[in-house]
Amino acid sequence: MKPRLSKNHSAAMTLFEVGVVIAIVMILAILILHTSWRPNSAYDRARQIYCVNNLKQTGLAYRIWEGDNGNMYPMGVSVTNGGSMEMVAIGNVVQTFQVMSNELGLPKILYCPADNARTSATTFAGLDNSNISYFVGVDVTNDAVNPQMIISGDCNFEIGGMAIKPGLRSFWTNDPVVWSAAGHVNRGNLGLADGSVQVATSPRLHDYFQLTGLATNRFAIP
Numbered sequence: 001m002k003p004r005l006s007k008n009h010s011a012a013m014t015l016f017e018v019g020v021v022i023a024i025v026m027i028l029a030i031l032i033l034h035t036s037w038r039p040n041s042a043y044d045r046a047r048q049i050y051c052v053n054n055l056k057q058t059g060l061a062y063r064i065w066e067g068d069n070g071n072m073y074p075m076g077v078s079v080t081n082g083g084s085m086e087m088v089a090i091g092n093v094v095q096t097f098q099v100m101s102n103e104l105g106l107p108k109i110l111y112c113p114a115d116n117a118r119t120s121a122t123t124f125a126g127l128d129n130s131n132i133s134y135f136v137g138v139d140v141t142n143d144a145v146n147p148q149m150i151i152s153g154d155c156n157f158e159i160g161g162m163a164i165k166p167g168l169r170s171f172w173t174n175d176p177v178v179w180s181a182a183g184h185v186n187r188g189n190l191g192l193a194d195g196s197v198q199v200a201t202s203p204r205l206h207d208y209f210q211l212t213g214l215a216t217n218r219f220a221i222p
Contacts, residue, residue, distance in 0.1 A: 047114040048184055051154065052199070054109050055134065055191040058152055061103035063195055066142060073151070074099050076141025088138050091168035093222040096136050098124050110134060112154060114183045118222075129166055129222035133183075138168065138218040140193050147194035148211040154188035155221045156180045170216040173209045178202035 062073050069077055074096045077083025084096040097110055104110070107121035112133035121131035137151040157164040158180040171177050179188045179202050190198045190208055200208055209217050 044114075044185070047112070048189075048199070051112040051114060051133075051184070051189055052197050054112060055152060055189050055197045056195070057109050058104065058134065059191045059195040059197065061100050061105075061109075062151060063143070064103045065100050071144070072142050073140060075136065075138055088136055088220045089168070091166065091220045093129065093132055093136050093220045094127055096220070097132065098127060107131060112183065115154075115156070116182065132222040134191070135219040135221045137193075138220055139214060143193040143195075145193075146213050147192065148208075149193040149214070150190050150208060150212055150217060150219075151193050152191035154179070154183050154190075155219075156183040156188060157221070164221060166221050168218060169221055170218045171209060172216055173206055177205060179205070 066073055069082070072083070074084040075088050076085060078085050079087060079095070082099060084092070084099055087095040097104065097107075101107075101124040104124075107124050107127055110127075110132045111118060111120040115133040118130050118133055121127045133155060134152045135155045137149060140149045140151045143149075155164075156179055157169075157177050159175065159177050163180060164177070179186050179200075187199065187201045190200055192198065198208065
């Protein structure tokens, strides 16, 4: 018996059909990549929220430490009395956070996931600038003088396209300082003395500098 031949023949795709499929795949790939890398993607928003939460916890740590130390933040208490006044005045960020280690709980709070230049620390004993994403407001000694003073925030500042170097830095209200493209992509977070956290674009930085009531805002930058 001869085998029966099927009348259904599998037709091969034409060059035109292959081209259409390739074009669709390329369009989908571009859309996926665009969604993954655009500044407002879900991933970037998650990192923004994580950073805001870190700064809120840091602000709470300041308030708790203040309550146990004569209503003064570490920047207003001498090193001999357990604070960081002399050290932060020369740009040392590490000691301020080390003296608040009990209040902070974990050193990873000081690391922003959008900061690709740094890594999270495992202990406060080994803490250094490479583990800290946030600056310290040198002149904020407590929250009674002006609750709008800037106590902390993202440290990815730049002027004229040049990143601000670590150490003690003073900013006049009219200095052309902006957020760099690093971190949260031309925007950043500022922690205020009242414990709140504000998300600011580069143009809004100067508004927050003016609200502090200071001629210059001195930040210790890691």
